[in-house]
Amino acid sequence: MMKMKDNMAGQTLCPVARAETVVGDRWTVLVLRELFARNHRFEEIQAQTGGTPQMITARLKKLEADGLLTRRIYNKRPLRHEYHLTEKGEAFFPVLMALRAWGEAWCKSPREGRAMNYTHLTCGKPAGLGPVCESCGKPVRREDMVGERTAKYQKERDARWDAFKASR
Amino acid sequence: MMKMKDNMAGQTLCPVARAETVVGDRWTVLVLRELFARNHRFEEIQAQTGGTPQMITARLKKLEADGLLTRRIYNKRPLRHEYHLTEKGEAFFPVLMALRAWGEAWCKSPREGRAMNYTHLTCGKPAGLGPVCESCGKPVRREDMVGERTAKYQKERDARWDAFKASR
DNA sequence: CTTGTTGCTATGATTTTCATAGTAATATGG
DNA sequence: CCATATTACTATGAAAATCATAGCAACAAG
Known part of the structure; x- marks a missing residue:
């Protein structure tokens, strides 16, 4: 998902362009807002951003791949995760x-x-x-x-x- | 163009959500970067952002509609405009x-x-x-x-x- | 009167997003 | 047990946005 000229990121020295390949998206920023507001669960994030489940799933996955957040298990069986900001995420x-x-x-x-x-x-x-x-x-x-x-x-x-x- | 739940902006008090309906988009931010870099012409903006002409046209129109920039004529016949940041744009x-x-x-x-x-x-x-x-x-x-x-x-x-x- | 410059618009394929519905795994209440 | 609830998603198809590519309009320059 989300091609958004990701290769371009490696092609420019511009930090703004680099940053935008990661956070240059409305949903991504709203998800981050919720994490900063200490809402760590999928449901809360979905409810407060108003995103569809796919939107939220996709952003959480990408944010995890980009190193801004980590999943933390808060319940096995059924497996449930909380999403927490990493240092890189906090730095935002x-x-x-x-x-x-x-x-x-x-x-x-x-x-x-x-x-x-x-x-x-x-x-x-x-x-x-x-x-x-x-x-x-x-x-x-x-x-x-x-x-x-x-x-x-x-x-x-x-x-x-x-x-x-x-x-x- | 760009529905992106614009009405939602009026429905929330959250300034981050409000801001994101305006600048929550990669191209928009890159266009703003160029304006801050004092590149005021369509061609320069297009070249440095790497956007297609439609992308740039659309963002410039929306940024104008949202009050972040104004068109300024630098040549009539053929009519040519420069794009300049307003106070609201500068504040970004x-x-x-x-x-x-x-x-x-x-x-x-x-x-x-x-x-x-x-x-x-x-x-x-x-x-x-x-x-x-x-x-x-x-x-x-x-x-x-x-x-x-x-x-x-x-x-x-x-x-x-x-x-x-x-x-x- | 041909070529170049600048700022776009047009087109059609591809990709993303949206709304809606549904599933999986388990807990809870009766 | 068995029905309902909870949480975190996945599936589907229609609608919209984006992309690459091409083209055009209005002039200027040679």
Whole structure:
């Protein structure tokens, strides 16, 4: 699957082009979003991304092949896996944050409000949207932050889960 | 073209999902890369991305519709346009830089070397890959940096241009 | 008046995606 | 036991996107 000129990746030195052969796809990014949100199971990922099972299966396989995630058995008989980010996958965090910042700033009307708010544990204050904490100015790392969903966004996710469950 | 569940964008508060309906596509990102590299003409964009004319036409149209770029006439009769980033398009820069950093770090072997090196004009030293200058620690803005292609990458681009020109 | 340049559009084969349905392996409740 | 539920997928066929290749329109240059 997914030829997407994979050979081209080895033909260019451009890191953006290289990265895009791995993550240059809507579903892939949404799957990564869910993994960062600590949703590790197939069902949750499918429900929250809205993808068909094949889409999710294909992305998970490709992400595994590309080294961004590993399968972890959480139940044998029946065999069940959880999907966890590797170091390479975790390293994608800044991209997702930059995308988030751009999306909040340019793809929403202000009155819609935020989806999440992050607190910078190092200083205890809001981290804002940028690559450095808006409160203390230090670069933010994933492990120094806690994110909290806004009530509205949490409700939206709950509704998606319910709708997904109801449809089976 | 490109249905990609555009309506879903209005249905979710998630900024990542919103952003992905706009830029969640390999070609789109490569087109943006070229615009940031100050290549404003159709031909250059096509040559350096390797896309078919339809791909490029479609992405340029969608990017215009989404407000990331504007057409600017540089020649009437025959009518010719240049494509320039809007403020919204320019604002995408941090995402591209984050993607670049990830690509350099995780999608290449170290011996392949960098594609570009940026100098932070504010301090006059190398800016590195991160969101803050590796030399002076300040957050980097696009207008405070100059990028220079490495010899190898420049050669690669020249070769692509030549190959493109030779094929018509 | 022929050749070149630039920016596309047209065409048809191939590939991907989507919606819908179904399966496999097991747990759970009665 | 036996029916229903749970979880993680696979199968199928229609619809849409993508690809390679070719061609065209509007002029400029020689």
